[in-house]
Amino acid sequence: xxxxxxxxxxxDLVRTALxxxxxxxxxxxxxxxxDERRRTLVRRVEDLKAKRNAASKEIxxxxxxxxxxxxxxxxxxxSDEIKQLDAELRELEARLRSVLATIPNIPDxxxxxxxxxxxxxxxxxxxxxxxxxxxxxxxxxxxxxLGIIDFERGVKLSGTRFYILxxxxxxxxxxxxxxxxxLHRSQGYTEIYPPFMVKEAAVFASGQLPKFRDNLYHDAEExxxxxxxxxxxxxxxxxxxxxxxxxxxxxxxxxxPCFRREKMSAGRDVRGIKRGHQFDKVEMYxxxxxxxxxxxxxKMLADAEATLAGLGLTYRVVQLCTGDLGFAxxxxxxxxVWAPGLGEWLEVSSVSNVxxxxxxxxxxRYRPEGGGKPRFLHTLNGSGLGLPRTMIAVLxxxxxxxxxxVIPEALRPYLGGAEVIKPQ
RNA sequence: GGAGGGAUGGCCGAGUGGACGAAGGCAACGGUCUUGAAAACCGUAGUGGGCGCAAGCCCACCGGGGGUUCGAAUCCCUCUCCCUCCGCCA
Numbered sequence: 001x002x003x004x005x006x007x008x009x010x011x012d013l014v015r016t017a018l019x020x021x022x023x024x025x026x027x028x029x030x031x032x033x034x035d036e037r038r039r040t041l042v043r044r045v046e047d048l049k050a051k052r053n054a055a056s057k058e059i060x061x062x063x064x065x066x067x068x069x070x071x072x073x074x075x076x077x078x079s080d081e082i083k084q085l086d087a088e089l090r091e092l093e094a095r096l097r098s099v100l101a102t103i104p105n106i107p108d109x110x111x112x113x114x115x116x117x118x119x120x121x122x123x124x125x126x127x128x129x130x131x132x133x134x135x136x137x138x139x140x141x142x143x144x145x146l147g148i149i150d151f152e153r154g155v156k157l158s159g160t161r162f163y164i165l166x167x168x169x170x171x172x173x174x175x176x177x178x179x180x181x182x183l184h185r186s187q188g189y190t191e192i193y194p195p196f197m198v199k200e201a202a203v204f205a206s207g208q209l210p211k212f213r214d215n216l217y218h219d220a221e222e223x224x225x226x227x228x229x230x231x232x233x234x235x236x237x238x239x240x241x242x243x244x245x246x247x248x249x250x251x252x253x254x255x256x257p258c259f260r261r262e263k264m265s266a267g268r269d270v271r272g273i274k275r276g277h278q279f280d281k282v283e284m285y286x287x288x289x290x291x292x293x294x295x296x297x298x299k300m301l302a303d304a305e306a307t308l309a310g311l312g313l314t315y316r317v318v319q320l321c322t323g324d325l326g327f328a329x330x331x332x333x334x335x336x337v338w339a340p341g342l343g344e345w346l347e348v349s350s351v352s353n354v355x356x357x358x359x360x361x362x363x364x365r366y367r368p369e370g371g372g373k374p375r376f377l378h379t380l381n382g383s384g385l386g387l388p389r390t391m392i393a394v395l396x397x398x399x400x401x402x403x404x405x406v407i408p409e410a411l412r413p414y415l416g417g418a419e420v421i422k423p424q
Numbered sequence: 425g426g427a428g429g430g431a432u433g434g435c436c437g438a439g440u441g442g443a444c445g446a447a448g449g450c451a452a453c454g455g456u457c458u459u460g461a462a463a464a465c466c467g468u469a470g471u472g473g474g475c476g477c478a479a480g481c482c483c484a485c486c487g488g489g490g491g492u493u494c495g496a497a498u499c500c501c502u503c504u505c506c507c508u509c510c511g512c513c514a
Contacts, residue, residue: 039474042473042474042483043474043475045483046473046474046475046482046483046484047482047483049482049483049484050481052494052495053483053495055495056442056494056495057442057443057495059442059494059495060442060443060494060495061442061443068494071494072493072494072495073494074494075494075495076493076494078494079493079494079495223504242471371453374471
C-alpha cells in the first residue's frame, strides 16, 4: 500500500512508476479525486459532530423538560444528516482503499527500466556451466531411473503437477530443508514454524490479495487460505504491532510448503518438478529500520547465495527490471541456478526489499529508540531456496555417467553420511 | 458440536445511558527532596484522522463491524478471539 500523501504531493512519481511497470497510470487521477472528495466529506461530517457533541452535553445539563424536548428535536435533523454523511464516507473510504490496494509499489530509482524479463540485467555469475563427457539427462529421467521420483502415482493421487518423492528422493528433500534452515540460523535468522493456512487479512497484508486471488487456494466454507509462500505468515505475524526499535533488525527463517494454482502458467513447465501446485521452500525475512534496509538487502542476497555456493552449484544474480518487478517489491534480485539437463537457468530465489509497502498494509510499525512517534518499518523477503528447483540442480549437476547422483558434501551429514544415490 | 462466562489504556482493574478519553493501582518519563539512591510528594503521559505556518482546535477509537438514541464503554444485532464444563478426536 502506498502512502496517500504520495498521490497528493508527488502524483507524477506514481504515474511514472506505473508506466515503468507497463501499467496504466490513470488510476492516479481516480485516487486523487476520491481522496479530495473524502476530505471534503470528513470536514463536513466532523463539523456536524462537534456541533452535536456540544448540544448533547447541554441537553444533559438542561433540567426544564420543555426546553429539553426542544433541543432534542433540533438535534434530530443534525443527527440524521450525520448518519447519511457517515454512510457516504464509509463507502468512499472502502472504494479508495480497494483502488489503493491494487496499486503496486514504486520501483527503487536504481532499478533498470525495462519491459519484461528480457530487460533484466545479469549482475554476476559464479561458476561456469559444467561440461559433461556424456549428454546430461533432465531430472525427470534421472529421478525416474533412480526410483526416487514417481510422477505417475503423484498424478494418480492429485492430478497434474503433482509427484511423489520416494526413498533417497524424499530424504534428499528433507536434508535440503534441514541444511538450509541450519545455514540461515547460523547467519543470524530465527527459525519459525508458522501455520500453513492463514486468514484472508494475512494474505492481504503481504500483498498477495486482492491481485493474486486466482493463484491461491482457499477453503470454501471457512476463512482459511493456503500459504503461497512463507512470506505471508512471516509478514502477517506482526500485523497491527508496534515493535520496539532496539529489537530491529529482526531476522526470521521458515520452512513451509507453498500452494499455488498456477492458473497464469497454464501449460507451462508441466514436465518434471519445476512448477508444481505444492512445493517446499525455505524463506528468509527481515524487519528493518528504513535507513538500514539497503544493507539488509545486501546481507540477504549474500545469505541466499551462500546456499547455492554451499551446494557447489553454478548460479548467476539477475536484477529485475521495472517491467518484471513483483507487485510489492521496490527492488529485486533473482538467483538463477544452472540446470544442465534442462539446459536453462532456473529461478530458485527472489530477494526483495519492499520498503514500507507491506508494513503499511499490515500496519506494522516500530518505536524509535529513545521514544518518538511510531514509524512504518521496512520488510525484506528472500527465498533461501525453493526446493524443487534446487533438487533439479543437484540431480542434474551431480549426475554421473552410470546414472547415479553424487550427494553434495554439505548434505551428507543429513543423509547418514551417504555419498551417492544409486538406483534402488 | 452443546452449555455457560469473558474481552476496557504498556499491565491489572472500576465503570449498565449525560462533563468518561475513561476512577484506582502498578510500570514509565520529568521534577522536588537527598552527598547518592530508595521512599515520599508534584507533574507528564495512547493511536489514527481533519484543519492550521505554528501554538493549537476539532473528530474518531473501551475486541471487529452494524444498529437504537439528541447523546453509547454502558442497550440491541452480528462476527472474531479467550476461559470453564460436557461430547468427539489425531
